[in-house]
Amino acid sequence: MVKTTATNNYSLIFLILLLQKYHLKFCLILLSFLMLCFEKAYCWGFYGHSKINYCAVFLLPPEMMILYKPNIQYLTEHATDPDKRRYAVEAEAPRHYIDLDFYGERSVDSLPRNWSKAVDAFTLDSLNRHGIVPWHIQLMLTRLTEAFKQNNYSSIMKNSAEIGHYIADAHVPLHTTSNYNGQKTNQNGIHGFWESRVPELLAENEFNFFIGKASFIKDPTSYIWKVIKESNQAIDSVLYFEKALTNEIAEPFKFSFENRNGKIIKQYSSNFTKRYSLKLNGMIERRMRQSILTIASFWYTAWVNAGQPDLQKLTAQHFNQQELLDFEVLNETWRKANSIIGREE
Numbered sequence: 001m002v003k004t005t006a007t008n009n010y011s012l013i014f015l016i017l018l019l020q021k022y023h024l025k026f027c028l029i030l031l032s033f034l035m036l037c038f039e040k041a042y043c044w045g046f047y048g049h050s051k052i053n054y055c056a057v058f059l060l061p062p063e064m065m066i067l068y069k070p071n072i073q074y075l076t077e078h079a080t081d082p083d084k085r086r087y088a089v090e091a092e093a094p095r096h097y098i099d100l101d102f103y104g105e106r107s108v109d110s111l112p113r114n115w116s117k118a119v120d121a122f123t124l125d126s127l128n129r130h131g132i133v134p135w136h137i138q139l140m141l142t143r144l145t146e147a148f149k150q151n152n153y154s155s156i157m158k159n160s161a162e163i164g165h166y167i168a169d170a171h172v173p174l175h176t177t178s179n180y181n182g183q184k185t186n187q188n189g190i191h192g193f194w195e196s197r198v199p200e201l202l203a204e205n206e207f208n209f210f211i212g213k214a215s216f217i218k219d220p221t222s223y224i225w226k227v228i229k230e231s232n233q234a235i236d237s238v239l240y241f242e243k244a245l246t247n248e249i250a251e252p253f254k255f256s257f258e259n260r261n262g263k264i265i266k267q268y269s270s271n272f273t274k275r276y277s278l279k280l281n282g283m284i285e286r287r288m289r290q291s292i293l294t295i296a297s298f299w300y301t302a303w304v305n306a307g308q309p310d311l312q313k314l315t316a317q318h319f320n321q322q323e324l325l326d327f328e329v330l331n332e333t334w335r336k337a338n339s340i341i342g343r344e345e
């Protein structure tokens with residue numbers, strides 16, 4: 001989501017209505033508290049990424065569950081580390097998206113799956129400018145497989161948490177287009193709306209997270225590119241139904257104001273959010289469920305390809321002092337940072 005302090009037209013209309021209805025002084029006090037902003041960027045949202053990694057653990061076979069279940073809190077909390085890193089590391093941003101429209105009429109099927117071939121074809125600079133998420137997931141899978149081969153507890157946990165993040169991002173339609181926040185179609189804010197606001201409002205009570213079991217993926221590269229292609233094909237609906245609903249609902253009712261952690265923030269209203277999800281006919285729930293299944297299957301595939309090492313012996317291990325310190329430094333850097341480096345979504 002995007003941080004902004006600007007008061008837009010709708011909030012002004014809202015305030016004018018309040019001024020007419022209530023005492024001026026009250027409204028001025030309220031105005032001083034109004035932080036008309038969305039919060040820091042988290043792609044699927046803090047809630048969404050955490051929930052997705054959490055649910056993925058329960059799809060694993062017992063031989064993996066023995067390590068993943070006791071570490072579920074780590075996998076949940078650190079699902080958002082890659083987004084936090086976007087406030088500190090310049091190279092991080094492109095790992096979360098790919099602008100398929102940049103490649104024009106060229107079919108997604110024709111893009112090089114091999115990273116070196118992609119660099120040869122488009123240059124490193126261009127790839128980084130337009131996003132590298134499918135290639136980065138391939139790299140993360142290699143790292144996770146290696147971590148299993150080496151029986152390296154820390155590396156298994158870190159790479160599991162983080163590949164979960166990138167895989168979840170790959171399932172988000174707006175992570176596959178340069179119109180990632182609806183900025184080219186006058187739909188600013190749709191990014192956080194689709195991937196944060198809708199799940200935060202509806203997932204806990206209305207989405208079904210009973211999903212089968214992780215399965216071995218013979219060709220993870222083809223699999224993740226298929227995910228990207230499906231995400232991209234959903235963009236038209238994501239944009240069209242938001243616009244259609246905006247035309248149906250009077251503008252002041254599209255948004256509402258909510259107290260969040262002591263701040264009044266502007267949100268898409270509950271009514272607008274629920275009606276949007278209905279129009280999408282369960283798309284966000286489906287992409288969330290698919291994310292969970294893909295993550296568990298990638299974890300499982302890495303473990304199988306590493307020779308199915310016995311994870312029981314890793315269950316007594318913990319992160320060392322330096323690693324704990326590194327986590328804290330990342331958190332602090334993120335907390336203090338004012339802006340993201342590179343693309344905001």
Ligand SMILES: [Zn+2]
Binds near residue numbers: 169
């Ligand atoms: Zn992300």
